[in-house]
Amino acid sequence: MxxxxxxxxxxxxxxxxxxxxxxxxxxxxxxxxxxxxxxxxxxxxxxxxxxxxxxxxxxxxxxxxxxxxxxxxxxxxxxxxxxxxxxxxxxxxxxxxxxxxxxxxxxxxxxxxxxxxxxxxxxxxxxxxxxxxxxxxxxxxxxxxxxxxxxxxxxxxxxxxxxxxxxxxxxxxxxxxxxxxxxxxxxxxxxxxxxxxxxxxxxxxxxxxxxxxxxxxxxDEDATAVVAAAPRGSSTRAALAAWAEPRTLLIGCVLLAASLSEGSASNWLALAVVHGFDSAEAVGDLAYGTFVIAMTVFRLSGTRLIDRYGRVAVLRASGVASILGLALFGLAPSLGLSWLGIVAWGCGAALANPIAIAAASDDPLRAPGRVSVVTSFSSVAQLSAPPVLGLLADGWGERHALLVICAAMVLSLAVAGQVRPLSRTKRQPLR
Structure with a gap:
């Protein structure tokens, strides 16, 4: 079967x-x-x-x-x-x-x-x-x-x-x-x-x-295709060559957007609720807890969506949910409506990261280099997001500053087709 x-x-x-x-x-x-x-x-x-x-x-x-x-x-x-x-x-x-x-x-x-x-x-x-x-x-x-x-x-x-x-x-x-x-x-x-x-x-x-x-x-229906690890020299060259692969770099953009979304919530969401709605610190912590729960529940239950509709469709739907959730959180006039945005944002942030990793790993022999490349985009997000959002928050407030993440989500939507699984014929042999 x-x-x-x-x-x-x-x-x-x-x-x-x-x-x-x-x-x-x-x-x-x-x-x-x-x-x-x-x-x-x-x-x-x-x-x-x-x-x-x-x-x-x-x-x-x-x-x-x-x-x-x-x-x-x-x-x-x-x-x-x-x-x-x-x-x-x-x-x-x-x-x-x-x-x-x-x-x-x-x-x-x-x-x-x-x-x-x-x-x-x-x-x-x-x-x-x-x-x-x-x-x-x-x-x-x-x-x-x-x-x-x-x-x-x-x-x-x-x-x-x-x-x-x-x-x-x-x-x-x-x-x-x-x-x-x-x-x-x-x-x-x-x-x-x-x-x-x-x-x-x-x-x-x-x-x-x-x-x-x-x-x-x-x-396939008849046989299992088994791969063998290549000699160290060729596989090392392949790991370095991953930095020149357009598909791998575009998948890295997907992970960049996912890391900005998830990481910014970790760093700024509680503070944005406290300052944006003049709330107690405990309310801000509860808001971030809501985000984490929404993300975790969707990571546990969303795999069926990937199996049924495919990576590309789910990634696009996740991007739309993140954009709508961020917009509602950043622009809603009341904490109650903003809370709905937090839930949508958490659901949208759940699956992009694992989808990107899965796409980078389609070819097992080239996977180490490709996974390393795409995760480097996550490190760039971790390095750049805190100071950039901090500067924006000083002028706009934390809640409005988080809206800039929508730009990264639009980029993720634009390159979502790159996470489509590779067919066996598109996998290049190591040299």
């Missing part, structure tokens, strides 16, 4: 019962969850960190941009690293690096040493890219083996982890646990989880220079 994945690529649903695929799926869900947990856990302690370091809010914000710079630098090389050394090696190196990075951050806070703190933030930013690319790659390959859209489920796990991280941070703060102890506990727990799950989570990713019979490129 043949099924279609993402609106056009055939795949066999029978592979979903493969125990290797099943273990990879659950292990990756765990990795996404702890990946989502890390940053909100320690960012929730920023007031204490600012006080311990003796910084102003502006100085602390500038230090946090160091992490985004580290991520942007690292994401450009992650595809080459994964292609040459493997996804497992990337996750192990990043996990070890995170232990070092959080130790530096913890020591910097304990000693009120700003350069030490900044060094830890830089290391953690770079390590985040080395986790992001291989787990997204692994999730995309699991989706291909299952034969139906499930990548949004992994991103839902990330959202659940982010909510859990905020709760963990609140619990440590309420218990008067020091920031240093908090960071070290979280770092050890996250590292232990990653070390335990990395082997099954990366079982489907081609190993450098070895055959990868578990990676299925396409399945």
């Amino acid at each position: 043949t099924t279609t994945l993402g609106g056009g690529r055939p795949s066999a649903g029978t592979t979903a019962v493969d125990p290797v695929v099943r273990r990879a799926r659950w292990s990756l869900l765990g990795l996404f969850l702890v990946f989502g947990l890390v940053n909100p856990s320690w960012l929730s302690r920023l007031p204490s960190i600012r006080a311990d370091l003796g910084l102003t809010s502006g100085q602390l914000g500038a230090l946090l941009l160091v992490g985004a710079c580290g991520s942007l630098v690292a994401v450009g090389t992650t595809g080459v690293f994964v292609t040459r050394f493997g996804a497992r090696a990337a996750i192990l190196c990043a996990t070890t690096g995170n232990l070092v990075g959080f130790a530096l951050v913890a020591a910097g806070v304990a000693a009120a040493d700003v350069p030490l703190f900044a060094a830890g933030v830089l290391v953690n930013g770079a390590c985040g890219a080395f986790i992001n690319v291989p787990i997204n790659l692994g999730a995309a390959l699991v989706e291909q083996r299952v034969g139906r859209a499930i990548l949004p489920h992994f991103h839902a796990a990330f959202s659940i982890g982010a909510a859990a991280g905020a709760l963990v941070g609140a619990a440590f703060s309420a218990a008067h646990v020091s920031v240093t102890a908090h960071l070290l506990v979280v770092a050890v727990v996250v590292a232990g989880t990653r070390f335990a799950l990395v082997r099954p989570a990366t079982a489907l990713v081609p190993r450098p220079g070895r055959a990868a019979p578990s990676v299925v490129a396409s399945v």
